[in-house]
Amino acid sequence: MREPGDLARLLSVNPFFASLGPEAVAAIAGLCLTRGFEAGRTLFLKGDPGDALYAIRRGQVRIVAATGDGQRRTLNVLGAGDVFGEVALLDGRPRTATAVVSEAADLFVVRRGDLLALLTRRPELAIQVIELLCARIRWMSEQAEEAAFLPLDRRLVRRLIGLAEDFGTEIAVSQEDLAGFVGATRESVNRQLQVWKRDGLIALGRGRILIRDADALARLAGPSDGS
Numbered sequence: 001m002r003e004p005g006d007l008a009r010l011l012s013v014n015p016f017f018a019s020l021g022p023e024a025v026a027a028i029a030g031l032c033l034t035r036g037f038e039a040g041r042t043l044f045l046k047g048d049p050g051d052a053l054y055a056i057r058r059g060q061v062r063i064v065a066a067t068g069d070g071q072r073r074t075l076n077v078l079g080a081g082d083v084f085g086e087v088a089l090l091d092g093r094p095r096t097a098t099a100v101v102s103e104a105a106d107l108f109v110v111r112r113g114d115l116l117a118l119l120t121r122r123p124e125l126a127i128q129v130i131e132l133l134c135a136r137i138r139w140m141s142e143q144a145e146e147a148a149f150l151p152l153d154r155r156l157v158r159r160l161i162g163l164a165e166d167f168g169t170e171i172a173v174s175q176e177d178l179a180g181f182v183g184a185t186r187e188s189v190n191r192q193l194q195v196w197k198r199d200g201l202i203a204l205g206r207g208r209i210l211i212r213d214a215d216a217l218a219r220l221a222g223p224s225d226g227s
Contacts, residue, residue: 050088
C-alpha cells in the first residue's frame with residue numbers, strides 16, 4: 001500500500017530532507033511502501049546491508065547496540081514522525097546498530113534500489129542529496145562537540161526535551177537507557193533526576209518520566225548553539 005502524501009508530510013518536517021524542497025520530497029515519497037510490524041519485531045540487525053529508509057507513522061522503534069557483556073543498550077527511542085536509516089540508504093554500507101519495534105508500528109519504507117533509480121533519472125536531485133549529506137556531517141560534528149564539552153545536567157535535560165517533543169510529557173524510558181543516551185552512569189543520571197524531582201520539574205515512575213514543568217527544563221537546557 002502506498003501513501004506518499006503521508007510520507008511527504010513527515011519528510012517535509014524532517015531536518016534531513018526538508019531542505020530538498022517540496023518537489024524533491026514528493027518524488028521520494030512517491031517511492032514509499034507502508035508496512036505494519038508487531039512489537040518485538042527486529043527491522044534490521046547491526047551489520048545488515050543498508051537497503052531501506054524508514055519513517056514511523058505510528059508506534060515506537062528502539063535503536064539498540066550490544067554491549068561487551070552481551071546485553072543490549074538503547075541508543076535511541078523513535079516515535080511517530082521520526083525518520084531513520086537515511087544515511088545507510090544512500091551509501092549502502094552495513095547498519096551500525098539494530099532496530100527493534102518496541103510498540104506495534106506502521107512504517108513507511110523507501111527501498112535503496114528505488115531511490116538510486118530516481119537519482120539516476122534526476123541528477124539535479126542527486127546534487128541536492130550530496131549537499132544534504134555535507135550538512136549532516138557538520139551537524140554530527142556539532143553533536144559530538146556538545147557531548148564532549150557540555151556537563152551532564154545540560155546533556156540530560158536536552159535529551160529529555162527531545163524525547164518529550166516526540167512522545168509528549170509522559171516518556172516511557174528507563175534511567176539506564178537515559179544514561180546510555182548521554183554517555184553517563186545510571187547512578188549519576190538518577191542523582192540528577194532526583195534533584196529535578198525535588199524541584200517539581202519532573203515526576204518519576206517505573207520506566208517512566210513525567211514532565212511537570214517543561215518551561216523550566218527548557219531554561220536549564222540553555223542556548224542550542226552549545227554555548
